[in-house]
Amino acid sequence: MHHDRSLLSQVAIILVRPKFPENIGSAARVAFNMGVKRLILIRDELPEREPMAKMATHKAAHLIDNMEVYKTLEEAIAPFSIIIGTTARLGKRRAMEKTPREVVEKVIPDLPNNQLAILFGPEDSGLTNDELKYCRYISSIPTADFSSLNLAQAIAIHCYELYYQIVYAPHAYEPRPHIATSHELEGMYQHVEETLLRIDFLEEKSHTYWMNNVRQFLGRLRLTSKEAKIIRGICRQFLWHQGRDQSE
Amino acid sequence: MHHDRSLLSQVAIILVRPKFPENIGSAARVAFNMGVKRLILIRDELPEREPMAKMATHKAAHLIDNMEVYKTLEEAIAPFSIIIGTTARLGKRRAMEKTPREVVEKVIPDLPNNQLAILFGPEDSGLTNDELKYCRYISSIPTADFSSLNLAQAIAIHCYELYYQIVYAPHAYEPRPHIATSHELEGMYQHVEETLLRIDFLEEKSHTYWMNNVRQFLGRLRLTSKEAKIIRGICRQFLWHQGRDQSE
Structure with missing residues (x-):
């Protein structure tokens, strides 16, 4: 405490x-x-x-x-x-x-x-x-x-x-772990956005609307730094894979 | 409520x-x-x-x-x-x-x-x-x-x-009754003070000090208007009685 x-x-x-x-x-x-x-x-x-x-x-x-x-x-x-x-x-x-x-x-x-x-x-x-x-x-x-x-x-x-x-008037609580910083989250959102664009989940017209929903959803999860890194890693891997498929 | x-x-x-x-x-x-x-x-x-x-x-x-x-x-x-x-x-x-x-x-x-x-x-x-x-x-x-x-x-x-x-964020409570107003309390304190002076409970030197203690004590009781009137009545009766005794 x-x-x-x-x-x-x-x-x-x-x-x-x-x-x-x-x-x-x-x-x-x-x-x-x-x-x-x-x-x-x-x-x-x-x-x-x-x-x-x-x-x-x-x-x-x-x-x-x-x-x-x-x-x-x-x-x-x-x-x-x-x-x-x-x-x-x-x-x-x-x-x-x-x-x-x-x-x-x-x-x-x-x-x-x-x-x-x-x-x-x-x-x-x-x-x-x-x-x-x-x-x-x-x-x-x-x-x-x-x-x-x-x-x-x-x-x-x-x-x-x-x-x-x-x-x-402090009350008892369990201190929570490190959560991702704004910088880490913004980097992750960029990768997520790029990925969602690539799969045409995000369309030109409603782009911001859906992306804000995704931000809110991911923001609510209170990701740790490590988890944010993992999500970025998945997106990066996906994008790399896609790129390779398209160049084949 | x-x-x-x-x-x-x-x-x-x-x-x-x-x-x-x-x-x-x-x-x-x-x-x-x-x-x-x-x-x-x-x-x-x-x-x-x-x-x-x-x-x-x-x-x-x-x-x-x-x-x-x-x-x-x-x-x-x-x-x-x-x-x-x-x-x-x-x-x-x-x-x-x-x-x-x-x-x-x-x-x-x-x-x-x-x-x-x-x-x-x-x-x-x-x-x-x-x-x-x-x-x-x-x-x-x-x-x-x-x-x-x-x-x-x-x-x-x-x-x-x-x-x-x-x-x-209202919480449930029982509304409390009318309590004495400041005006009623001040009238009562005056009578109490006069009574305490008469019986030499209050001395010149420490007058304010003791009277403030009495005020705090009576204030804490959260007297109703009726109770404040009763206390005044007792003081008044005492003072009248004292006056009568002394003129005898």
Whole structure:
């Protein structure tokens, strides 16, 4: 059983294209408050330090100075095995959506052996469907009809659940094994996609639709690194075999 | 069993001497987001509407326009039977402190028959000990060593717990009866104090200390209105009797 606050070092907050540097600062401040110290920014350029550092206050300014910056989400999440996407609740609940409490309960047993990234989209528009497809879990804060929590508030509630469940009220669990990272899964998906195209399972028209279904299905299996390698190996072998047959 | 969101109408957020009008607006916005629609302000004067309404956004501006304003906390809480005070965690946990989750769990069975006020102190200094003495529960958000959630974030987390437990994941409970309001309790405490002074139980030097203990003890009993009246009646009778004896 692990329930010490060192598990919080497995967690990163990823801000996907936030508009306002001040919000990056507020995010740093609230994350640090709850013991989360790793902040990753997806943005074409790093904003000026001043407005970020001011909102972070001097206590959390080092999160800004140590912030990792990437141009694409795919690069940033490559080393992570557990990815949570956050969405504002709009209209009816999507099937995959869970509350922050439920999602955190689910991922805690993974933390001893796996790194967790929580994704927050731009202030106005949120994460795109394309970005959500990387996410194993989708977390949505239950609110009344009017839903407009700001970025720092949404981060506060997610980090509150993490801190609460890890440090304050830990429950017993069996730590789970290493699961495949986003990088390993993406490599596997590419091989699977190529294979499915080759056998004409994926057609031009509905390509993305079916491939997203395949991603969700394979994502749900929580494959280990080794299992992802095996699936890639099978696809590679199939493709090689096909190529040989066709050249005969 | 009651678990509908109409229970949220039993809840008020009380802002005690907030410094910045913008924070009153943010508080309105986040409270309304979570279905809490009653906002009470303790302040010598009402701030300008503009900076409050701007932060509230037009969706929650009516909370600002309907906000009740009082000069003293005592007046404001008079009709409330359940009072939660919030504090930032400084150093070690006080004996009475609980987390927002624990406090909300405790008060929900009271909501069908009783009104709940959640008090938030000024941004820099928080609620005073004198203000905390009115509170049946003290709620403190668990955080890492560095604790500086802002006002709207603290309100967001408390309202998230309320909304979650009332609307999203209600559990079965027996609704509890009417309990005495703050106004009724304060009247009773005055009579009790007068009686304890008369019998020299309270001495000049340690007066406040012992009286706070008596308040906490009687507060924990969750007296009904009727029981509070009975205790007052006993005190009144005692005082009248004493007066008669002394004039003999």
